[in-house]
Amino acid sequence: MRLVVVSNRVTIPDRYEKATAGGLAVALREALEKYGGLWFGWSGAVGEDTRQVQRGNVTYAVTDLTEAERQSYYLGFSNRALWPIMHYRLGLTEFQRSDYMGYLGVNRRFARALAGLIQPDDVIWIHDYHLIPLAAELRRRGVTNRIGYFHHIPWPSADVLGALPFSATLVRTLAAYDLIGMQTELDVRNLIGGLVDLCGARQEGRRVRLGARETLMQAFPIGIDVEAFRRLAAASVRRAVTPLRATRESLGERKLVIGVDRLDYSKGIVQRLEAFGQFLLSHPEQRGNVSLLQIAPPSRSDVPEYAELDRMSDEVAGRLNAQLGEFDWTPIRVVKKAYSRTALAGFYRRAQVGLVTPMRDGMNLVAKEYVAAQDPADPGVLVLSRFAGAAQQMGEALIVNPYDTHEVAEAIRTALAMPKSERIRRFEQLYHVIETTDIDWWRRRYLEALTGVPLSTGAVEPP
Ligand code: ADQ
Numbered sequence: 001m002r003l004v005v006v007s008n009r010v011t012i013p014d015r016y017e018k019a020t021a022g023g024l025a026v027a028l029r030e031a032l033e034k035y036g037g038l039w040f041g042w043s044g045a046v047g048e049d050t051r052q053v054q055r056g057n058v059t060y061a062v063t064d065l066t067e068a069e070r071q072s073y074y075l076g077f078s079n080r081a082l083w084p085i086m087h088y089r090l091g092l093t094e095f096q097r098s099d100y101m102g103y104l105g106v107n108r109r110f111a112r113a114l115a116g117l118i119q120p121d122d123v124i125w126i127h128d129y130h131l132i133p134l135a136a137e138l139r140r141r142g143v144t145n146r147i148g149y150f151h152h153i154p155w156p157s158a159d160v161l162g163a164l165p166f167s168a169t170l171v172r173t174l175a176a177y178d179l180i181g182m183q184t185e186l187d188v189r190n191l192i193g194g195l196v197d198l199c200g201a202r203q204e205g206r207r208v209r210l211g212a213r214e215t216l217m218q219a220f221p222i223g224i225d226v227e228a229f230r231r232l233a234a235a236s237v238r239r240a241v242t243p244l245r246a247t248r249e250s251l252g253e254r255k256l257v258i259g260v261d262r263l264d265y266s267k268g269i270v271q272r273l274e275a276f277g278q279f280l281l282s283h284p285e286q287r288g289n290v291s292l293l294q295i296a297p298p299s300r301s302d303v304p305e306y307a308e309l310d311r312m313s314d315e316v317a318g319r320l321n322a323q324l325g326e327f328d329w330t331p332i333r334v335v336k337k338a339y340s341r342t343a344l345a346g347f348y349r350r351a352q353v354g355l356v357t358p359m360r361d362g363m364n365l366v367a368k369e370y371v372a373a374q375d376p377a378d379p380g381v382l383v384l385s386r387f388a389g390a391a392q393q394m395g396e397a398l399i400v401n402p403y404d405t406h407e408v409a410e411a412i413r414t415a416l417a418m419p420k421s422e423r424i425r426r427f428e429q430l431y432h433v434i435e436t437t438d439i440d441w442w443r444r445r446y447l448e449a450l451t452g453v454p455l456s457t458g459a460v461e462p463p
Contacts, residue, residue: 072102111137212458233373236346258351275408348373
């Protein structure tokens with residue numbers, strides 16, 4: 001069997017790059033290298049170029065988007081309509097018919113290009129919300145191979161998703177897949193409910209029948225490369241990576257609370273800053289003893305809601321620092337840039353508390369990275385939002401409601417005061433969970449399910 005992976009963005013690896021970076025891109029690349037295969041998607045550039053690059057037994061086939069496609073398919077429908085509604089944020093959902101048409105257009109164009117590259121025994125694995133109708137478009141072009149979909153972000157209930165115009169038509173296209181993977185059981189239940197309520201599908205356990213086709217739905221919680229991350233964190237301490245050395249000098253003996261997220265409203269960054277401020281207001285004796293480091297590289301800056309979040313996070317951090325800081329102590333530091341994996345691992349290990357408090361998140365890999373990076377002899381404490389998919393697996397974290405500022409503030413206090421024996425007990429259980437459900441486990445389980453699922457041969461209605 002040959003594996004074909006399709007994702008919105010494809011980064012062609014450097015010829016000499018070693019696959020040590022970790023993360024999803026590497027996990028997929030390894031799967032491709034194992035089976036031999038093809039990775040198809042957007043080059044990330046605006047233009048009219050389409051090209052194929054061979055690296056070992058993997059072919060990277062990328063295509064540019066036109067500026068109009070980037071606006072409608074990527075910034076418009078994917079990031080201003082699907083992203084907010086999938087994260088339960090109806091108030092932020094901006095629907096434009098022209099964006100939806102652009103979204104369908106790019107999926108159609110991708111299907112046209114991809115159909116010409118598919119071989120009879122290929123297994124096709126499509127990733128994420130940008131590409132929901134891609135399988136339906138491939139089926140229309142006569143592709144009968146196994147096609148699986150993995151949804152990296154949450155899937156809301158039918159009454160939330162139903163507010164999106166054309167949602168029933170879009171959801172119906174999912175029937176073209178043989179297997180649909182979600183992050184959690186809740187997402188699976190919501191998805192099946194949506195297919196039943198919005199499209200009139202029939203449910204038989206985990207299988208859903210729509211028209212002439214049957215699709216299997218299952219949860220596959222994604223993981224990280226735990227062992228690689230643990231080694232990085234241990235090495236970063238020995239090698240005293242530059243930003244860490246600077247942190248040591250500027251923090252001294254002070255405790256560190258850390259947040260690491262793309263600058264995205266789903267991550268609850270502003271609410272987290274407010275909660276840290278509340279913690280310092282409620283516990284004045286802690287002032288001067290602890291700082292919050294929030295690392296938040298900007299993303300999707302062309303989308304107005306993200307520009308607004310950028311402004312708000314500066315404003316809230318500035319206000320709290322002015323209100324609570326001292327000339328020799330800054331309570332909150334917001335750093336808006338990306339760090340190397342090694343530096344990041346070192347920051348996690350230095351921090352006594354990992355604050356992972358998204359308002360809604362498919363999984364959240366930062367929660368798993370924070371645990372993987374801890375010193376087993378003196379580990380930090382993870383404070384985790386109950387609305388992150390990771391909370392379904394990581395019950396030994398301090399689980400909080402990110403909408404409740406006081407609850408998060410108290411969890412920070414509890415974490416900082418937690419006795420070492422309890423920290424070690426919680427850490428060991430959390431580490432066991434992430435180690436036994438790591439990125440390899442995820443990839444293997446998904447591909448086993450996809451290759452084992454009975455094929456459905458019925459026709460699919462076009463979107
Ligand atoms: P994301 O929304 O991007 O992923 P997340 O799962 O937390 O969220 O992954 C972010 C990744 O970026 C982590 O590996 C993190 O280390 C890295 N990162 C963040 N800030 C960084 C910085 N400043 N420097 C370097 N690296 C940084 C989507 C979904 C999630 C789901 C994943 C995988 O929204 O819910 O867990 O896909 O399925």
